[in-house]
Amino acid sequence: MAIKYVPYYPDPVEGQAILDNFKRMLKYKSAGNVKRRLERGMPLYELKKVETVGKNPNGNMLIRGECISACAYLKEQGIEVDLVYIDPPFASGADYAKKVYIRRNPKVAEAIARAEQELDIEELRAFEEKMYGDIWRKEDYLNWMYENLMAIKSVMSEMASIYVHLDWHIGHYVKILMDEVFGEDNFINEIIWQKTTSPKAQSGKFSNVHDTILFYKKGNEYIFNKQYTEYTEEYINDFYKYYTPDGRRYRISDFTQAGQGPGAYFGKDGKSNYIEPPAGKHWIWGQEKITKGVNTGKIILSSNNVPGLIRYLDEMPGNPVRDIWTDINAMGPSSNEATDYTTQKPEVLLERIIKASSNEGMLVADFFGGSGVTAAVANKLGRRFIHCDIGINSIQTTRDRLIADKAEFDIYEIKDGVSLYRNPAQTxxxxxxxxxxxxxxxxxxxxxxxxxxxxxxxxxxxxxxxxxxxxxxxxxxxxxxxxxxxxxxxxxxxxxxxxxxxxxxxxxxxxxxxxxxxxxxxxxxxxxxxxxxxxDAVFEDYAEFKVSKVQESLIPEYIVEITNFQSDRVSRKIDEYNQKGYANTLITSDDEDIEDDDYEDYNEDGENVVPSKKKFTPILISETGLELIEYISLDCTNQDGVWHSDSEIKIDKLGYVIVNGTKTKNFWDGTIKCEKKPLRLKIRNICGDETIWKLSV
The missing domain is CATH 3.40.1390 (Udp-n-acetylmuramoylalanyl-d-glutamate--2,6- Diaminopimelate Ligase; Chain: A, domain 1)
Known part of the structure; x- marks a missing residue:
């Protein structure tokens, strides 16, 4: 059970007017329960550190657990975040699955023979595994979201901002919740992200091509750094038509603004050539700045003695970003960033948000971290980061991409009884x-x-x-x-x-x-x-391996060779895939034009079946089972407790090896090497389950 309960922000909530509104509008039955939970506080559970990567002086964290429990820990520790981006479930009614790829088996001669060939993506053998179901009753979702927003607000600094990424399914309801939690006066923008320009054809309605991102501040002051996009060639040609003798492009801008104002002197001495602005207008600069602009050539007078402001192209930052974003495409499967995580967002989207609403050294948090894009971009931009997600696949995906970026961080698990299995949907x-x-x-x-x-x-x-x-x-x-x-x-x-x-x-x-x-x-x-x-839902995998020490030079090298690997859970998933695939190739007795003599068998419902013309190639696993391995790590530092990866390899879906975060064009040979004596071995199967073995050399 929880160690204690930590108050939400700022203290136990009173009133809950918005939930009372939902009770009338949606027949919301749980408003009282929500109020009681908010009054009780956020449950604080034991937080166990399971791995450390680097020295991590900035305190970067990956937390496996629920948003509310993570916020309870942060608040108890006095940790405040400066920017929050969350991409929570959209209440879309859809199931989200991870595609699981079978790896190359290093013991199979055919794979070795083809080692110099590029493996075409269509040849890959894969099956899907459900990660979570985004299926909610509306009132349950709003209940859950309200509590999460209250928890997140409780750990935000007074200058912090929050971006909530949703779509048309539930975003309009969450906007009302955001008004209640953060205040209507703290609403900054509703951002429309047009994520695709080539939508799927949708019958009977306009195609859905955008998501909505709600942007709120917490207090009176907040960070906002104006963002710009590059000018297009067409824009430059249309507006920057003039050139200086040395080739600089420029445009001449209007020197007036709305609102009646006084005239000014446009002579170099600041005392001659007095010009009145047009009716209902005023000059954009004062006299002192006007005189300086005339003397430096920034202000030019037309033949009709009308002032204009010279704007040089090489001095302009670009077009200011507005609240409709059409210049950022959604993630494609062939992108260099792709992690095969279903809901992954592009890095450039988070780069814009993080640059706009935080400065270097600030703490950025994502409590529904998914593929880890927020943490990855925050790290690249010199920010500290907290990534939280309840799914083990999210933690593994984020860990691996941060390792590739040479980031330093610690990984924690909240011992709340929910993370005992891979993810809530599977559990x-x-x-x-x-x-x-x-x-x-x-x-x-x-x-x-x-x-x-x-x-x-x-x-x-x-x-x-x-x-x-x-x-x-x-x-x-x-x-x-x-x-x-x-x-x-x-x-x-x-x-x-x-x-x-x-x-x-x-x-x-x-x-x-x-x-x-x-x-x-x-x-x-x-x-x-x-x-x-x-x-009883946790299954450990089985592995056979050999550890040897090679003394070819002054520095010894240790080699761990995996000779056999078996995963009961993965094998059962493959069996299910094969059975469904085979069943889809059979025709039942309901089909017409089939003679009685054609039937060869019965299915589970007792119906006669006959093979159809459809072809199905089952997934077959070798006796050694090495193609079920995705990742291997050696701990040469700790024999127990927190994991320290001193040497690691990851086999990507094409069979290439990523060594300590660095991509190679080598295929796995069944071994992993390290310079120091290995104390523990960790193997992750292709579905993400990890098992640890102690080693003796």
Whole structure:
């Protein structure tokens, strides 16, 4: 359970007018629960450092865990961030998957023979793995988002700004939340990012080509550095038509502004050639500056004695960036930046935001870090960074790209019971499979994950907290009251028992007493710790390896050779892919023009099937299984505790090796080398699971 609860900003919230509005507009049922959680505070859990990269004097952090828990830690430590960019789920109703590529096996002769050939992308064998489901009820999403925004605000410095990246699905509702949390007066811009100029054809409506980025400041003062885009050749030719004798291009700009003002002297002595501005106008400069401009040639008079200001092209920064951004394209699969992370944003987008709203040395944070673009760009621009995400793939992707950039940072895990598996979507799916007998039940509300059929008790509904909703993780009296007085009364009258799983519990004895003292509830309520189920969801991989010491010179070299690698979870994912692929090549008895003699087998539904003309090439894994390895690291510093990667290699999807962050055109030979004696070995499979072995030399 949580160590303590840290107050939100600035203190327990009162009023919550906006949530009351949602209660009327959206039949929002959880406003009271949100208020209670905000009053209780942000849950602070143990934070465990799992790896350190470099000396990290700036305190850069990668945190695996939820936004709210990360903010609780930052606030407890007195860490304030100067700029926040978040790209949270869009409530789009879509499932997001990672494409998992099979690597080259260094033991296969054919791969060695083709080592000099470029592997065409179409030849790659891959399958998809669901990372998270962006499927929410509107009120649940707004509940969750409100709490996250309150948590983020609590760790922002007084001069900080925040950019929230969304699209048409939910952005207009979040704009109202932002007004409530940060104040309508602190709204700066609604930025429209036209992310594509070649949209997919969409029938019956205009094509969707943009996202929305909401820009707010926290306090009265904030950082804003004006940004510019380069002039186009067409713009230069249209406006910068004149040349000086030495070839400098320039334009002549209007020297007036709206609003009546006095005249001025345009002689070199500042006392002659008095000129009045046109009616309703005034000169843009005062007399002293005008005289200097005339003497330096910055002000020129036309044949009609009308002043004009010379603007030299080489002195102009470019066109000021406005609130519609059409010059930044979305990430393409062939981009040099591509990390195969579904929701990845281009670096140039974050470069504009970070340059505009922070200065060098400031702290930039992204609490839904995804592919790590915010941290990567912040590091390149000389800012400190905090990257937070609940998914292990996000942490690994960000770690690897920061290693390539020679960044220094520490990696932490929040021990909140949610990060025991790879990501919330997979955890939720796995939990349902691990609970014996749990099945969907149409007669139950979506509050219940399903039900178990018991021979004596009949239907037993099961509640599982939504790991994407921080509010449902904690089982306290408020949640128990809701279960007993809202969820249970809606159950069928023949239900005699329910099972309630929890991740965190306020006080188990008090909750149980609270249940026992409730006379109105006659249904048996059994409480179960979800972590007992999650422990069974973690599978470690198996590896065989040989460690040897080579003394070819004065400096010895250690070599670790991987001879065998097996991953039960990856193998099962490949089996599922192959079974689905094979099933798609079969024609069932519902199809016409098939003779009875053509049928060869039955599918799971008992239907006759016959092979169709479709072809399917299954993914086959060798006996050694080395093609299931994505990353290997050796720790020559620590035998236990925090990981220190003294030597590492990553095999990209084309089979090339990235050595200590540096890309090469070499294929992996099945080994990893280091100069110091290796103490531990870490292997990451292609799905992202990591396993550590202690070594003896």
């Amino acid at each position: 939720m799916e796995k939990i349902k499979k691990l609970i014996p007998g749990l099945k969907n039940e149409e007669g139950l509300s979506d509050f219940w994950a399903g039900a178990i059929s018991d021979s004596k008790l009949g239907l037993v509904p099961v509640y599982i907290p939504n790991l994407m909703d921080s509010g449902s993780k904690l089982l306290d009296k408020a949640m128990m009251f809701r279960i007993m007085h809202e969820a249970i009364p809606d159950l069928p009258s023949n239900v005699k028992k329910v099972i309630i799983y929890y991740v965190d519990v306020d006080n188990l004895e008090e909750i149980q007493k609270f249940i026992d003292d409730e006379e109105d509830v006659i249904i048996e309520i059994e409480l179960r710790d979800l972590k007992d189920i999650l422990d």
